[in-house]
Amino acid sequence: MRCSTQLQVLVFQLSKSRQTLPNIKQLHAFIAKTHLSIDPFYATRLIRFYALNNDLESARHLFDETPHRTVYVWNSIIRAYAQANKFHDAMWLFNAMRGSETMPDNFTFACVLRLCCENFVVGGLRGVHGSVVVAGLGWDYVCCSALVNAYARVGMIGDARRVFSGVREPDLVLWNSVVSGYGICGKWEEGLELFSVMRIRGIRPDGYTLVGIITGLGDPGLVRIGQGIHGFCLKCSLDCSPHVSSAILSMYSRLMCMDSACRVFDTLCQPDLVTWSSLITGFSQCGDNKMALVFFRNMIMEGGKADPILIACALAASAQVAMVGAGSEIHGYAIRHDYASDVMVSAALIDMYPKCGFLGLGIQVFRYTPRRNVVSFNSIISSLGLYGLPSEAFDMFGELLGEGLKPDEYTFSALLCSCSHAGLVNDGRRFFTRMTDEFSIIAKTDHYVHMVKLLGMAGELEEAYNLVQSAPEPVDPEIWGALLSCCDVHKNTEMADNVAQRLFGIEPGKDTYRVMLSNIYASDGRWDDAKQLRDNVIGGRQKKMPGLSWTEV
DNA sequence: GTAGGGTTAG
Structure with missing residues (x-):
C-alpha cells in the first residue's frame, strides 16, 4: 500500500515538466526515510535528472541505494560520470558492472568507447572493442558507429574503416560516422568518395553527413569543392539546420573566404x-x-x-x-x-x-x-627574448623548473629565439642539447631555424650546415632558407651553392630563395648565374626583381 | 508495462 502511494507521488513529481533540484532532493530524502527501495525505472530517471544538474554525488547515492540494478540503471550512472569526464570513476563502474549479474549492452559499450577516445586511451579502446566482439555485438549498429567514431578521433582511421567495412548494410548513422571520421582525420577525398558511394546505394544524406564532409576541408586550395558542397546543401535545403550553416561558415573561414563566410553569417537568425x-x-x-x-x-x-x-x-x-x-x-x-x-x-x-x-x-x-603553467611561462620567456633580455628569459626558465613544471617544445623555441636575438651561441648550443638529452624533446623546424640563424649569423656556417644535415628527413625548406640567408650575409657562395641544391630539390617553386641566391651570385660577380635565376623567377611574368636593380648588368 | 541510448561547428 505504502509502496504504491510512493510510486504515485514519484510519477506525479517526475511527470511535471520543469523540476527543480531541491524538489527532487526532497523527494529523494523522503523515499530514503521510508526505507523503500526505489523502483529501477524511477531510479534511472532520478539519476539522469541529477546528472543533468551536475549533481554526481546525489546520483551516486541513489545508485548505491538501488539494489535492483537494471541495465538502464547501470547505463545512467556510467553515462553520468562519462559526461562529467570522470574517466576513472566511469571505468571503475563499467568494470563493476561486468562483474555483476547485469551485462553491458550496446549502449553501455558505446558510452565507454566515447569516454576512451575523449581521453585518448587507445589501449582501453582496443580492450572495449574486444569485449564488444566477445559480447556478440560486433555487427551492432550502435557499437559500430561508436567504434568508427572513436578510432577516427584517436587518428586510427584504418581501424575505423575496417569496423565500417565489417557491417553488411550500414545505416545512416554508421555512414555518417565513417564520413565524419575521414573529415576528422582531414582526409576529405576519401570522405567525398564514400559520400558518393552512399548516394549510389540510395542512402539519403542528412545534416550530419554534410557536416562530416565539410569538417575535412581545411586547405585554402579547396574553395571550389567547398562551394560545390555548399551548393549541394542549398539544393537539399540542408543549409537551414544551424549545425550545417555553422559548419559551412567555419569552412569558408578556414578556406580564407571571408566574404562568403560573412554572407553565410548574415543568413543566421541566431x-x-x-x-x-x-x-x-x-x-x-x-x-x-x-x-x-x-x-x-x-x-x-x-x-x-x-x-x-x-x-x-x-x-x-x-x-x-x-x-x-x-x-x-x-x-x-x-x-x-x-x-x-x-x-x-x-x-x-x-x-x-x-x-x-x-x-x-x-x-x-x-x-x-x-x-601559472608552462604556457604562461612560455609567453613571458618569449616576450623577454623579443625585448633583448636573454638573461631574464633564462632566469624565468629556472623559475619554471623550480616550480616543478616540465618545459615543452615551445619553451625551447622561445629560449633559442632569445639566444638567436642576442647572438648567444654557447647558450644556444647548451639549450639545444638539454632539450633533446635532458627533456627528450624532439627538435622541430622552429628549433632548427633558430639554431641555424644563431650559428649562421655568428659565422659558424659549417656547424649550421652539419646541424641541418643531422635533422630528420624531410627537412623543412624554411630551415635551408634560413641557412641560405646566412650565406648571403657572409657572402659564402660555395656553401650557398650546396644549400641551394638541397633547397631546390624540395621546393622548386619558392621564388624568395631564388631571389636570395641570385643576390649572392650577383655580389660574387657571377652575373650569368644570377641572370639565369632571375629568368627562372620571372617565369613569364614581368616582375622587377628586388635586390638586383642596383647591380643591373 | 514503463525508459535512453550510437554520428554534427571555434
Missing part, C-alpha cells in the same frame, strides 16, 4: 558563440585582425558572451596589430567575467602587453597569475 568564434578566428587567420576585433566588439554589443578561448583569440588579434587600447578593454571584459585567471586568457595577456610595447604590464600579469 548566431551562437561557436559561429561568432569561427568568423572572428577566420578574420584573424587571414591577417585581418582589425576586422576580427570589430566583430568581437559587435558580438559583445549584441549581448553575446565570450568564453576563454574566444577572449584569448581576441587578445592575440590585439597583439598582432599592437592595439593596446583594444587589448586592455578585453582584459577588462575578462576581469568582469572572472576569466582573467584562466590559463589561456592570462597567457594571451602576457603575450599581448609586451607585443603592444608594454613589457612591464606583461610581467605584472604574469606575476599575478595564480595558477
Whole structure:
C-alpha cells in the first residue's frame, strides 16, 4: 500500500515538466526515510535528472541505494560520470558492472568507447572493442558507429574503416560516422568518395553527413569543392539546420573566404558563440585582425558572451596589430567575467602587453597569475627574448623548473629565439642539447631555424650546415632558407651553392630563395648565374626583381 | 508495462 502511494507521488513529481533540484532532493530524502527501495525505472530517471544538474554525488547515492540494478540503471550512472569526464570513476563502474549479474549492452559499450577516445586511451579502446566482439555485438549498429567514431578521433582511421567495412548494410548513422571520421582525420577525398558511394546505394544524406564532409576541408586550395558542397546543401535545403550553416561558415573561414563566410553569417537568425568564434578566428587567420576585433566588439554589443578561448583569440588579434587600447578593454571584459585567471586568457595577456610595447604590464600579469603553467611561462620567456633580455628569459626558465613544471617544445623555441636575438651561441648550443638529452624533446623546424640563424649569423656556417644535415628527413625548406640567408650575409657562395641544391630539390617553386641566391651570385660577380635565376623567377611574368636593380648588368 | 541510448561547428 505504502509502496504504491510512493510510486504515485514519484510519477506525479517526475511527470511535471520543469523540476527543480531541491524538489527532487526532497523527494529523494523522503523515499530514503521510508526505507523503500526505489523502483529501477524511477531510479534511472532520478539519476539522469541529477546528472543533468551536475549533481554526481546525489546520483551516486541513489545508485548505491538501488539494489535492483537494471541495465538502464547501470547505463545512467556510467553515462553520468562519462559526461562529467570522470574517466576513472566511469571505468571503475563499467568494470563493476561486468562483474555483476547485469551485462553491458550496446549502449553501455558505446558510452565507454566515447569516454576512451575523449581521453585518448587507445589501449582501453582496443580492450572495449574486444569485449564488444566477445559480447556478440560486433555487427551492432550502435557499437559500430561508436567504434568508427572513436578510432577516427584517436587518428586510427584504418581501424575505423575496417569496423565500417565489417557491417553488411550500414545505416545512416554508421555512414555518417565513417564520413565524419575521414573529415576528422582531414582526409576529405576519401570522405567525398564514400559520400558518393552512399548516394549510389540510395542512402539519403542528412545534416550530419554534410557536416562530416565539410569538417575535412581545411586547405585554402579547396574553395571550389567547398562551394560545390555548399551548393549541394542549398539544393537539399540542408543549409537551414544551424549545425550545417555553422559548419559551412567555419569552412569558408578556414578556406580564407571571408566574404562568403560573412554572407553565410548574415543568413543566421541566431548566431551562437561557436559561429561568432569561427568568423572572428577566420578574420584573424587571414591577417585581418582589425576586422576580427570589430566583430568581437559587435558580438559583445549584441549581448553575446565570450568564453576563454574566444577572449584569448581576441587578445592575440590585439597583439598582432599592437592595439593596446583594444587589448586592455578585453582584459577588462575578462576581469568582469572572472576569466582573467584562466590559463589561456592570462597567457594571451602576457603575450599581448609586451607585443603592444608594454613589457612591464606583461610581467605584472604574469606575476599575478595564480595558477601559472608552462604556457604562461612560455609567453613571458618569449616576450623577454623579443625585448633583448636573454638573461631574464633564462632566469624565468629556472623559475619554471623550480616550480616543478616540465618545459615543452615551445619553451625551447622561445629560449633559442632569445639566444638567436642576442647572438648567444654557447647558450644556444647548451639549450639545444638539454632539450633533446635532458627533456627528450624532439627538435622541430622552429628549433632548427633558430639554431641555424644563431650559428649562421655568428659565422659558424659549417656547424649550421652539419646541424641541418643531422635533422630528420624531410627537412623543412624554411630551415635551408634560413641557412641560405646566412650565406648571403657572409657572402659564402660555395656553401650557398650546396644549400641551394638541397633547397631546390624540395621546393622548386619558392621564388624568395631564388631571389636570395641570385643576390649572392650577383655580389660574387657571377652575373650569368644570377641572370639565369632571375629568368627562372620571372617565369613569364614581368616582375622587377628586388635586390638586383642596383647591380643591373 | 514503463525508459535512453550510437554520428554534427571555434
